[in-house]
Amino acid sequence: MIRNGIDRVTDAPYRSLLEHLRLGLVSNMSGISPRHGWRSTVDVLPKLFTVSCLFAPEHGVRGVLGPGEKVSDGRDELTGLYTHSLFEDMVFFPGTDGTDAAYAPRAESLRDLDMLVFDMQDVGSRYFTYASTLLCTMRACAASRVPLCVLDRPNPLGGLVTEGGRQADDCVSFIGLMRMPIRHGLTLGELARYCNEAYALSCDLTVIPCGGLRRSMLWADTGLPFVRPSPNLPSPDAVTVYNGTCMLAGTNVSEGRGTTTPFTTIGAPFIQPERLADTMNALELPGLAFSPTFFRPAFGKYAGKICRGVDIHVTDARAVRAVTLGVYLIDTLRRLFPADFAFTPPPTGARWHIDLSTGGHALRAGMPPDELLAMWNEDGRAFVAETEPFRLYP
Secondary structure, three states: OOEOHHHHOOOOOHHHHHOOOOEEEEEOOOOEEHHHOOEEHHHHHHHHOOEEEEEEOOOOOOOOOOOOOOOOOEEOOOOOOEEEEOOOOOOOOOOOOOOOOOOOOOHHHHOOOOEEEEEOOOOOEOOOOHHHHHHHHHHHHHHHOOOEEEEOOOOOOOOOOOEOOOOOHHHOEOOEOOOOOOEOOOOHHHHHHHHHHHOOOOOOEEEEOOEOOOOOOOHHHHOOOOOOOOOOOOOHHHHHHHHHHHHHHHEOOEOOOOOOOEOOEEEEOOOOHHHHHHHHHHOOOOOEEEEEEEEOOOOOOOOOOOEEEEEEEEOOHHHOOHHHHHHHHHHHHHHHOOOOOOEOOOOOOOOOHHHHHHOOOHHHHOOOHHHHHHHHHHHHHHHHHHHHHHOOOO
C-alpha cells in the first residue's frame, strides 16, 4: 500500500515542518489516512498538530452538499473548528486570475495562521473543482505571505496518459481554472509545483509526496481503499469514465446524477437504448462496453421521469480513454437523435457549459471526432513536456 502525504506528516523531516505552528486546513471527506485509524484528515490533523480553522471546498468539509451547492461559513460539528467557505455556486465563474473571494481563502482568515495545509483527493480531471480550489488557495497564500503545504495523494487515473487539449482563454472557469488537458496526468502536489512556476505565484510551497507511488499505478494498484472524492463519484469505474461522461453535463442528456450509478449510466427520455448501445459497441472503444438500460433519476435532469440510455461497463481501466468516449458519445447522440439532442443554452450573458468543460467551441461546432481528438492530443503532448520538471514520481 502506498502512503499518502497525511500518512507521512509524523515522519522526519515533515513533523518539524508542521509542529509548533498555527495551521489552517483545506480538506474534506475525501482525505482519509490509513495510518491514523482510517480517519479523515479533517479529524486527524487537529489531533497531531495545532489546527486553528478549516476551509471548505465544493461539497463542504463532510462532503454532504451537492454539485454546485453553496458552502456556508460555520462550525464543524465534530472538531468544533470554525470553517471558512471556499465555494459559492456554479453560476458565477471567477475570472482567469483566480482571486475571486468566493473561492479563495480571505485575507482575514489567513491573518493569524503560520501555515495552510491542503489535502484532498483529486480524480485527474480538469472539470473537478479541487484543482481550481488549489490554485485559488495558492494565490491567496502568496498574497498574504502564508506558506502552503500540500499533502499529496495519487492520481487515480495514473500519470502516464493525458487526454484533451488546454482550454482557450475565453473558456477558463472554475471547472477549469488551470490551463491544462482534461485528463492531466498529475497529482495535486505536482500541479501545485507546476502552477507556482507557470503562473509566477511566488507561493512558499512545500509538497509532502506520497510514499511508494509510481506513475504507472492506477487506483487499484495503490492498495488504498476507494473513498468517494465527491457525492456523485461512488466507484472507481465512475472516476474512470468521468472525463468523458461529464461532458454530458452541458447537454440535455442525463449523466446519471440522481441514480446510484452516476457517470456510468447515461440517458434521456428520447433515447432508443438498444440503438445507442449497438452503435457505441460498434466503435470498439478500448476497455469499454455498453448495454441498454432504463432508469428514473431521483434528482437532477429528468427527476422522476423514466429515461432510456446505456450503462457503461469498464472492462479494462488501463485501456480506457474517457475523453475519446465523451467525444464519440456526443457525436453519436447528435447523429442518432438530431431532432432531440441539444446542448444546454447558457443564461443571457453567460457562456456555454459545454464550451467551459471541453475548453473551446470546436465540439459544439461539430468538428469531426478524429480531427478534434488529434488537435487536443497534440496540445496535451506539449503540456507533458512543460510539466516534466515538476513531476515527483518515476
